[in-house]
Amino acid sequence: MSELVNLTINSNKYTAEKGSMVLKVARDHGIRIPTLCDHEAIEPYGACRLCIVEVTRGNRTRIVTSCLYPVEEGLQVQTDSPRIVRNRKMLLDLLLARCSENKVIKELAAEYGLEKPSFREEYWEKHDCIVCGLCVRACEQVVGVSAISLVNRGISKEPKPPFLEKAKACIGCGSCYYVCPTGAVKMEEKNGVRYIYNWKVAFKLKKCSRCGIEWAPEAQLEYIRKKWNLEPGFFDICPNCR
């Protein structure tokens, strides 16, 4: 769809492809909108609400998440109105109360002038996970194995392996670790093994037959090899040596 529309963001005029999301349009023009649950390789989800903006159509103004709101002719967008800033601050207040010792959340909160949560200290929690769903969505949409999912509902909702056991479908690719915005996915490599503790998995790393470096989990490589019908031994040599 190459139909172009005119819109304004923070009173400046722009043109954009009809149907593209406000967030993308803003970013394409260097306008900063904070996000947590957004990732360019993954479908927008609208869970963290941090990317909220005020949009005006005709005489109706409302608050929407810019990651999921499609632009249209004559749309007016405000990314940092007082109402938006107030809401982002309260949002971060809530996240800080949940993740009171998490570095990423504390830094974001400090940007909005928040040193500590507004709630009683006895109720502060120490999570790292903000349940943005990126790990689960990456595993489903990008990797395609759906090894993990969001379980339970409400305040106990969180990403977990099925039946809280070792995630059998996991291939150890680490996508979940790479996309996690708060460092809640704990992955490390020790003695030729990659551990992703959250999903109770451990993967032997493949050693390059030429340089000897342990460069990727065997399971992941085998998955890719089978999916793309590559010959056996295709990954015996690491990308650097190839």
Next chain:
Amino acid sequence: MCMAGKLKTAKALAALQKRLAEEMDTGKCRISLCNGTACRPYGSNPVAEAFKAEIEKRNLADKVEFKITGCHGFCERGPIAIVDPGNVFYQRIQVSDVPEILDNSIQSKAPIERLLFKQDTGAKSVARQNDIPFYTDQRRIVLGNNTRIDPTSIEDYIAIGGYTALSRALFELQPDAIIQMVKDSGLRGRGGGGFSTGTKWETCRKAHGDIKYVIVNADEGDPGAYANEGLLTGNPHSVLEGLVIGAFAIGSHQGYVYVRNEYPLALKNITLAIEQAENLGLIGKNILGSGFDFSVRVNRGGGAFVCGESTALMASLEGKTGEPRAKYIHTVERGLWDRPSCLNNVETWANIPLIINNGAGWFSKIGASGNSGTKIFSLTGKVNNTGLVEVPMGIKLRDIIFDIGGGIRGGKKFKAVQTGGPSGGCLPEKLLDSPVDFDSLLKAGSMMGSGGMIVMDEDNCMVDTARYFLTFLEEESCGKCVPCREGVKRMRQILTDITEGKGQLSDLVLLTELSAHLKDSALCALGSSAPNPVLTTIQYFKDEYEAHIKDKKCPAGICKALIKFTIIDEKCPGCGRCVKTCPTQAITFMGKQKPVVLDQSKCIKCRTCYDICKMGAVSIE
């Protein structure tokens, strides 16, 4: 009444209707017994079985017609039966009353006095249902047929004119004309949103795509609302007929009925109704020879309030968890399976045949300006006459609660009425003259919702009520978005602290700020309307909050941390009833005619002694 084969033309339906109507007019006396869900705890099922057994035993089938029906509405007085001719209303029927009711009806004797309605003991009895104050101010255009039909019989529904509207829609009206009619009628969504039904249908019809869906939202999750239940269980065909008409108007060939898991009877009846309609050719291929195909499937909910939200409901229909999604693109454009979907509430669909049969003009004259028609409410809580009431829009809250509802039980004082479920608000006495319609309730800070109307009295604590709703929402939140998942939790924590005497005045500020945040930023209506119970109680019952916070007292005597149970020595005759029932043996018997002694350290404030004492010797401070 025997079942015909598939009806292949409108004429065949008309002929069947005529025959069944004639057969229904038997000249025998008729007894309609309610065996709906609300009457079951009263033992309506054994009464129904007793009637059946007695009729068979004494071979009375040719003298009396006995029908087991859905909800008659006056749930307070169940088990209920209505005897015709005479419209005689019998209440609180027991199994032992059955033979006398049969004899009395068959022999056309004067009504049985002890089973007649009386507002209070000693008051004059009222024999006719239509004369009973509970019923006189109602306008039961939708629910009224419950008393005339057996919901498991499609023949009954056809005999009273059922499926005439469908026939008319298919053969005499074009889809656009139907939509115009619904628009002109002024019907607004009865699920609580109050959006113009005709406009919704029109948008869906115009939406891009050949495959469209129509959905019945029977996930009535508001705790305390069972209006949809009574309708779906008592007259499932009325909902079905409306659905098929809507499907025809929109251009949909596939429908879904999403029934809450906690409504087994409704589930059973609608499933049977669909099967019966299919057998008669009123659903399926080439309905009545019109060329229109339509099939419908029933899906059960899984015990999630959030699935009453349209996008969450659709996700559940797709086999996913009930997580809502943004509705920047409406579901009528992209809904179930990303296709145009028209979702409406049970009651909305049930109004459609009425509009087609009687005309948009007739419908628009009922109710109030901009709010035409009636609304069914489950009137419950501290009123005398609890039950399902159907009233014209625009009637005053006061009239519903005091005229229809018979006022507050036990002579207590009215305090608040809650409408719209957890998404609604609590309204105080000074707003009792507000008209009940979509716009007025919204203005007052509440909303219509799907029909729950819960009355509270002086013994209910409004802070506890707000805490209760937030606890409910915290459990039901899907957990996807931060404002709702975290915000509702924090609000509930603050409210719990207040009820435990740990509140501060700054908490009210924080509650108000959180409320504004949820209204602005939550993903779906569960989150964005969660603040309503809090905001309305703070607005209208601030004194109660201040009592909890400043004085550490609960004026209504509910919040355990702030109350104390004591024995009023002068009133205690030493009968020992409370001693036996106290779960922690906190009360000691001191001998006859000596007041008992309550050990505060063991008291868990369960209220058992207070409820059981006939002398009023237990007091709550």
Next chain:
Amino acid sequence: MKDKVAAIIKAYGNDSSQLVSILQDIQTEYNYLPRAALDKLSRKLDIPQSHVYSMATFFRAFSLKERGKHICNVCQGTACHVRGADLILESLERQLGVQRGQTTPDHKFTLETVNCMGCCATGPVVKIDDEFFGHMTNDKVEPMLSKFKE
């Protein structure tokens, strides 16, 4: 068990969008969702185990743990609440010795709460199996339970 589960799935046309209904039928059959049944379900419908698990934990209707012989449902709907339903729940918790959502050690009772069954006129209401008990007060709890204690 595998055959029964396969039969249930077949009855829904092997349609994975009918997952909630399929899970409900499995729960009705076994009084809870056995692990083996869920594994079979995942294989037969070719849906990820992770998805089956998230469905089973999202919806309140499902129990992954074996439940008791008698399911005791205490209504916590608003109409019942304003008439003291929370006190009835506490009374049941005391008498059964379990918290809501739990099963008694002798596997006789599982105590659950439900938000409105549609019997508001008779609130507070408790439902044990298919039997309703209306107008509940604390002193009625013990006699009610004893009906099922055989």
